[in-house]
Amino acid sequence: MTEESHSILTLYRRLLALRRDCLALSIGDFGLLNGEDEIFAYERRHDSERLIVALNLGNGRADFGCRIGRAVAGCSCLLSTTRRWSKGTRSGYGRTRV
Numbered sequence: 001m002t003e004e005s006h007s008i009l010t011l012y013r014r015l016l017a018l019r020r021d022c023l024a025l026s027i028g029d030f031g032l033l034n035g036e037d038e039i040f041a042y043e044r045r046h047d048s049e050r051l052i053v054a055l056n057l058g059n060g061r062a063d064f065g066c067r068i069g070r071a072v073a074g075c076s077c078l079l080s081t082t083r084r085w086s087k088g089t090r091s092g093y094g095r096t097r098v
Contacts, residue, residue: 018079024049039064051078062074 004010017027028046035041038058044051054064 007082014079021049022049022078023047024051026062035064 004065022044024044024046028044028049028051031043031045033041033043033052033054035054038056039054040057040061041052041054041064044053056062
């Protein structure tokens, strides 16, 4: 049986694997970030691990500007539902497309 790479089942499997691999997502501290428009964003931290989750709840593309210093600069994408942001894609300073 082959797994369709863009199926909802595949997305949930990847999300569960990410949660299993990153302690910050399962037991880390939680903090809301200032999202713009239809962006819901939060941060999870555990020890030196820091993850920012930005969800675009709108229908179109959106830019996420994070005003917490270097938090977005040089980060790598761990999971995305768009083809433009595959795993390992690096963000620019201060703004990230979600």
